Amino acid sequence: MxxxxxxxxxxxxxxxxxxxxxxxxxxxxxxxxxxxxxxxxxxxxxxxxxxxDNDEIETELRVHQSLYQGEEQRERVRFLRSQALAAMERLADFKPYLTGPVLKGTAGRYADIDLQVFADSCKELEIFLLNRNIPYQASELRHYSGNQERAVSVLSLDWEGTPVRVAVYWPGDERRSLKTSPLGRPLERAGLDAVRSLVASGE
Known part of the structure; x- marks a missing residue:
């Protein structure tokens, strides 16, 4: 060239x-x-x-947020992480993990909280939510567990005014690399203890 x-x-x-x-x-x-x-x-x-690639955009996203959104964006991330922690503690039986922009610290003005949970069936989580009068909407997305593509159930709900997306995986997936595309990097995620530490640090 x-x-x-x-x-x-x-x-x-x-x-x-x-x-x-x-x-x-x-x-x-x-x-x-x-x-x-x-x-x-x-x-x-x-x-x-x-x-x-996504890494290049994420680098520029952090620069943009630092220059133009500053403390507003940092405060939003702190708030969303505290909301995520509260939701994760409520869902503790499903071994929840935080992932996505809220974990990375790049959450925008309209960001949802993205959680992963693990259950033998999505019905287990649906029954859990119904028994606690927590409304939700069900959908699906395509994810990769290792190199295998498959449909993943997603329950979208409102957590005290904050939208939360909960992706429901099989229990065995907790030990596997989960990706959104076959060539993508494994999704970063943090369990309850790690999110508690993030919230306690004020980051």
Whole structure:
């Protein structure tokens, strides 16, 4: 590849990362792929080789939040982590883990709390919620346990005014790498003790 073309690709890649990060921060989009596509369209980039990876966008997202949202964003993360901890303690029998932007510290203005729990059947969690008069909506998403793709049940609920998404995995998945795509990195997650430490530290 000629040097000039390579430079243009790298420059466009960096611009897409910045715009995608701004879209995620300001519009509350959590889907990296969607943010990339929107950014590429805004910049008129048709070359898919110019698309940045998620790590590049996350780096720019942290920069944007630090520059333009500052203490507001940090306070939001602290609040969402405390809400997540309360929900996890209520769901302790299902071995809950916190994952997603709230754990990473990149939660935007409209972020949901993402939890993973483990049960032999999603019905166990549904009955648990129904018995406590906690309404929910059920949906599915595709995740990978190791290299195996499969449908994962997701229960969306309101926790004291904060939206929470609870993905229900099989008990054996707790020891496996869980990913959102076959080539993606394993999802970062933190159990109850780790989240308690985060909340106690005020981070």
């Amino acid at each position: 000629p040097k000039e073309q390579k430079f243009k690709q790298q420059h466009m890649r960096a611009r897409i990362a910045v715009v995608a990060a701004r879209i995620m921060a300001e519009d509350g989009i959590e889907d990296f792929a969607l943010a990339k596509r929107k950014a590429a369209r805004q910049l008129g980039a048709g070359d898919t080789q110019s698309l940045p």
